[in-house]
Amino acid sequence: MxxxxxxxxxxxxxxxxxxxxxxxxxxxxxxxxxxxxxxxxxxxxxxxxxxxxxxxxxxxxxxxxxxxxxxxxxxxxxxxxxxxxxxxxxxxxxxxxxxxxxxxxxxxxxxxxxxxxxxxxxxxxxxxxxxxxxxxxxxxxxxxxxxxxGDKLDYKIKSSAENKGGVAQGQLVGGNLSILYSLLGSESSIQTANKILFIEDLDEYLYHIDRMFINLKRNGYFDQLSGLIVGAFTDIKDNTTPYGKTVKEIILDVTSTYNFPIVFDFPAGHIEDNKTLLIGKEVLLTVKKDLSRLEFL
Structure with a gap:
C-alpha cells in the first residue's frame, strides 16, 4: 500500500x-x-x-x-x-x-x-x-x-559488533516481542515469510526472552524470514542464578542456523529515542560492518 x-x-x-x-x-x-x-x-x-x-x-x-x-x-x-x-x-x-x-x-x-x-x-x-x-x-x-x-523515512545507525551482515528487502512487520508471542495461534498472528521482522521489549527476564524466541522459531517465524531488526530491550532482568546469556547471545543462538541479516541496537522501542517505523511498508535493510541502514521504499 x-x-x-x-x-x-x-x-x-x-x-x-x-x-x-x-x-x-x-x-x-x-x-x-x-x-x-x-x-x-x-x-x-x-x-x-x-x-x-x-x-x-x-x-x-x-x-x-x-x-x-x-x-x-x-x-x-x-x-x-x-x-x-x-x-x-x-x-x-x-x-x-x-x-x-x-x-x-x-x-x-x-x-x-x-x-x-x-x-x-x-x-x-x-x-x-x-x-x-x-x-x-x-x-x-x-x-x-x-x-x-507522508515524508520518506531513512535511518542510518552505527553497526553493533554482534550484527550479522547482509542485505534484505521486504515488508516490515513486528513490534513488542511479548505481544507477538501472545498472539501466536490467533487471527492476529502475523506471517513473516519474505519479510523483515522488528522486535523490542521491556521488563522481561532473560529466560522469558529465550522461551519466546524458541516458540517463535517453533512456529516458523524464522524459516523464510528475510531480515531481523532488534530494537531496545529495556530493563531486562535476570534470576538469582544467572541465565548465562545476554539478549544478543540468546537471539544469535536461536537464529544460528539461518542466514538472514540481523541488526542490533536499532533506536526504537521503550527508549527516549523511539524512532518511528511504518509497519507493513516495504523496506530495504542493509547491514554492513560499520553502518546499518533501514530505508523505507
Whole structure:
C-alpha cells in the first residue's frame, strides 16, 4: 500500500485501548500536535477508570470503533500501552476501515493492532505515544511528524559488533516481542515469510526472552524470514542464578542456523529515542560492518 494514502490531513483522535490515563498526561502531546498544525479530539477513554483500564472493554472498543469509522478523523493515536488492547480486538469491526484506512499510531501493547492490521493487508505506524512525549528525543518526535506528513523515512545507525551482515528487502512487520508471542495461534498472528521482522521489549527476564524466541522459531517465524531488526530491550532482568546469556547471545543462538541479516541496537522501542517505523511498508535493510541502514521504499 502506498504510504501517501496515510498522509494525515487534519484531525488526530487520542484514545486509550489499554491502561488508564488522565488529561494531564496527554497535554504535552496535544500541544505538540497544535504546533505541528494538526487538530485533535480526545476520546472519552481519557480520564475513564475501570480498575487498571481506561474504561471497560466495551467503552474502549466503542470509542475505537467510532474513531475508525468517523470520516473526519484522519488518524488514531493510542495514548499509552500497558495491557488491554487484546481484550477489545475481537470486538472491533474492520469492514468499513478496510475500505477507508487511516493511520493507527502507537507501540508496545499497540502491537496487537499493528499485527491485526497487517493480517488485513493494512499499514500502521509504530511510534511514540502521548504519555511519552515529554521524554522523547527531538529526533524521535521529528520521525513521527515525518510519518504523519507522508515524508520518506531513512535511518542510518552505527553497526553493533554482534550484527550479522547482509542485505534484505521486504515488508516490515513486528513490534513488542511479548505481544507477538501472545498472539501466536490467533487471527492476529502475523506471517513473516519474505519479510523483515522488528522486535523490542521491556521488563522481561532473560529466560522469558529465550522461551519466546524458541516458540517463535517453533512456529516458523524464522524459516523464510528475510531480515531481523532488534530494537531496545529495556530493563531486562535476570534470576538469582544467572541465565548465562545476554539478549544478543540468546537471539544469535536461536537464529544460528539461518542466514538472514540481523541488526542490533536499532533506536526504537521503550527508549527516549523511539524512532518511528511504518509497519507493513516495504523496506530495504542493509547491514554492513560499520553502518546499518533501514530505508523505507
Amino acid at each position: 502506498n504510504l501517501n494514502i496515510y498522509t494525515v490531513k487534519k484531525t488526530i483522535w487520542i484514545t486509550s485501548t489499554a491502561r488508564k490515563i488522565d488529561f494531564t498526561e496527554i497535554e504535552a502531546a496535544t500541544m505538540l500536535l497544535m504546533k505541528w498544525g494538526f487538530d485533535y479530539k480526545i476520546s472519552k477513554t481519557i480520564g475513564l477508570e475501570n480498575h487498571q483500564f481506561a474504561g471497560t472493554d466495551e467503552e474502549r472498543a466503542s470509542e475505537f470503533q467510532y474513531a475508525m469509522d468517523h470520516p473526519e478523523i484522519d488518524a488514531i493515536w493510542c495514548a499509552r500501552g500497558g495491557y488491554g488492547t487484546v481484550r477489545i480486538i475481537d470486538k472491533l469491526d474492520f469492514s468499513h476501515f478496510k475500505k477507508n484506512p487511516k493511520p493507527i499510531i502507537g507501540y508496545s501493547d499497540v502491537t496487537v493492532l499493528h499485527s491485526h492490521l497487517h493480517t488485513l493487508g493494512l499499514t500502521s505506524i509504530h511510534a511514540t505515544m502521548p504519555i511519552n512525549i515529554e521524554k522523547n528525543t527531538m529526533e524521535a518526535l521529528q520521525s513521527l511528524k515525518m510519518a504523519l506528513l
